[in-house]
Amino acid sequence: MEMKISVRNLIEFVHRHGDIVSGGLGTSPKRMEEGTKAHVKIQKQRQKEEVAYEKERYLSYGLSLPEGMFLVDGRADGMVPKSYIEEIKSTYLPLAEITDEYAFLHWAQVMFYGFMHMKEEGLTELRLMLTYYHLEHETERSFEKNVTLKELETFVHGTIETYMAYVREDLAWKKKRNASLKELPFPFSSYRKGQRELAVDVYRTIRQGGKLFAKAPTGIGKTVSTLFPSVKALAEGEADKIFYLTAKGPLKAVAEETMALLEKRTAQVKFLTLTSKEKICVKEEVHCHPEYCERAKGHYDRINECILEILREERTYHKEMILAYAERYQVCPFELSLDLSFFSDVIICDYNYVFDPRVYLKRFFTDIREDYLFLVDEAHNLVDRARDMYSAELSKEEILAAKKLAKPYKYLHRPLSKLNDYFITLRKELEEAQGRRNYFGVSEDLIFLLKDFLQGFEIFQKEVQEDVEGRDVLTNVFFAIHGFLNISELYTEGYVTYEEKVGQDVRLKLFCVDPREILVEVFKRAKASILFSATLSPMRYYVDVLGG
Incomplete structure (x- = not known):
């Protein structure tokens, strides 16, 4: 079995620390564009200084473990082979105020890339460079470290071993899950009219990939007809994670009831309903700042221990359980639920967690390495919601x-x-x-x-x-x-x-006015998408505007 993760995602999970502070620029398209321009400028400058300088060099490292091959990979911003590796970061912060604490995660990335290159070239020593570029002043500041293979190997293997504590729990769960799903029968004694045909079409689409637009009358049992073949596909290795997307709260409850029904028929599936920050926050006002919320202060110092206990002790991720653990560990319940989504088989959530450019789950869709399924309930509602989300x-x-x-x-x-x-x-x-x-x-x-x-x-x-x-x-x-x-x-x-x-x-x-072009790109994030409703009429219109 192969386990893959990017350098960035691995570092940000294992080595995160400190407070939650909302309101940062994050990874908006405009900010990413500025960052890219900064990278290009530094890289061109380096190439003029050193003809051997290479940019965006792909590096990987595989470690054989009892559970299988662990593969971590990524692209180093720049390097002169066998001489130094460079990581480039852009910022609006005064360069003189950059501290070791601020730079820790960035150093961790370049240390990983340095280790990969040293293993690749058989080196015992290497120079690491971390460069910050100020976007407003167009100035730069570089930090350097000389490292040995031994010290980087200790850091890299220690990081992987820390992460494997979570992976082992997840792998053990998936083994139980797959065994239970292979024997899972349809939860009712018989199919309603049209129900079996819908379930078969859903499974076929999942295996082949692409989109299925399904107009099915009210009362046919669309929720179970889409979720049942989807969870069966998990056990067959045809999918890694299911996103059940709805526009209304009551539809989330129907999906939860269906998952509970499948559980009664032997299915062992971890499903999570994402509740909005406003509804799950325990404070009177939603203000994610350490000066206001005691849970925001030091949240990242406590969150991983909390997650590991949940993975070891819990089989379901319901709201009450999340609130209880968040209270025990004094962490943000919303951020905890987002982290648990990494270890969930089915995520039940609003459209915006996949489609809205302001709040979509970047942790899944920025660097896609898994096969996702999108089950879009009451898909006719997505037209107006998309117009609103993209305005x-x-x-x-x-x-x-x-x-x-x-x-x-x-x-x-x-x-x-x-x-x-x-x-x-x-x-x-x-x-x-x-x-x-x-x-x-x-x-x-x-x-x-x-x-x-x-x-x-x-x-x-x-x-x-x-x-x-x-x-x-x-x-x-x-x-x-x-x-x-x-x-x-x-x-x-x-x-x-x-x-x-x-x-x-x-x-x-x-x-x-017309969200089609944007939706086409969003649906590319999934291996297969099932859009279903009783009111997809006229069908040609919905197929066109929803990116079919």
């Missing part, structure tokens, strides 16, 4: 409110003032256009101003740790602008830009 709106009112609160912070007040001026100009233009207009395209001037604010907000997050007055308003504006920039990266012919004057306020919206 974004800003208003002058929210910009002005944030501007007033940002006076003590010039790096926020300046970009917000410029944004407010932009909306004032826009209001004057709309007064001459009967108060509204629409067109195709996104203003580059606006994008520049929004990016300027994000740079200031990252400084704010670094310098202002306390829970100051207005922080919630500023953070909400950050998320609105961050989301707007994300959507601007998706803007295609399926979009229209809409501007409207409402009293003294101005609203600017990027409206997704």
Whole structure:
């Protein structure tokens, strides 16, 4: 049996530590684009300095274990073979303030790549380089270490062994699961009319890959007709994980009841229902900051021990169990549920965890190494939800409110003032256009101003740790602008830009009229997708707009 994981995912799971702090730039499309440009600039500079410099070098390392072959791989940003390996990171933080604690996970990555290269070339010593590039100032700072094969081997094997404690529990579970599923009968004594045909079509699609659009009448038992063949496919190795996607809470309950029914018929399947942060948070307000929430402080220092105990002791991941363990270990229950999704066979969740560019589960879909199944319940609802998820709106009112609160912070007040001026100009233009207009395209001037604010907000997050007055308003504006920039990266012919004057306020919206192109790309994340509903009519319309 082969176990595969990327260097980055392995490092971030085993060596994470410290606090939860929400509101970072994360991995938005715009931020990733900036990071890529920084990488390219440094790499071109290195190639001019050293003709032997190689960029994006693929490296891997396999370790034979009793459980099978453990394979970890990734791409080193740059190297001069047999001389040094370099990891490049981009940031808005002042380069002089980068500490060993801040850089620890980054050093861990380059240490892995260094070890892989040393094993590959038979080296005993190597120089490691960690370079930070400041996106605003366009300056860089590099750190270097000389290491031996022995010390890196100790670090790499220790990391793998720590991770294997979780893998062994997961493998033992899957062995039991597969044995139970191979003998699993259909949970009812007979099939309803059309039910068997639907189940057969679902299983065939899973084996072949692709999409199945199924219009089935209410009462046929669509949930069991899709989940039963899907869990059987887990045991046959045709799939690794199932995402049961719904638009409404009651439909999640139906899926849970169906999984409980299968459990009564001998199925051993770990299923998890993802509950929104707002509904599972134990605080009066959702504010993930160590100054406000005691569970956010040091969360990553405690979370892995909590997960390991759950893997050893629990067979089901229901909400009450998650809350109990979160209380015992003083960790965030929402983040705990997200981590447990790694070790779940079936994830029951809202559409947005797969489709929404703001909140989708990047941990699964950034570096895909497994065969996923998407079961999209009441798929006709996905059309309007997709239009909403892929649209974004800003208003002058929210910009002005944030501007007033940002006076003590010039790096926020300046970009917000410029944004407010932009909306004032826009209001004057709309007064001459009967108060509204629409067109195709996104203003580059606006994008520049929004990016300027994000740079200031990252400084704010670094310098202002306390829970100051207005922080919630500023953070909400950050998320609105961050989301707007994300959507601007998706803007295609399926979009229209809409501007409207409402009293003294101005609203600017990027409206997704036709989400087809975006959905086509999202569905590529799964080996097979089953879209089912009683109201997929006219079928040709839904097949077209949902990316069939």
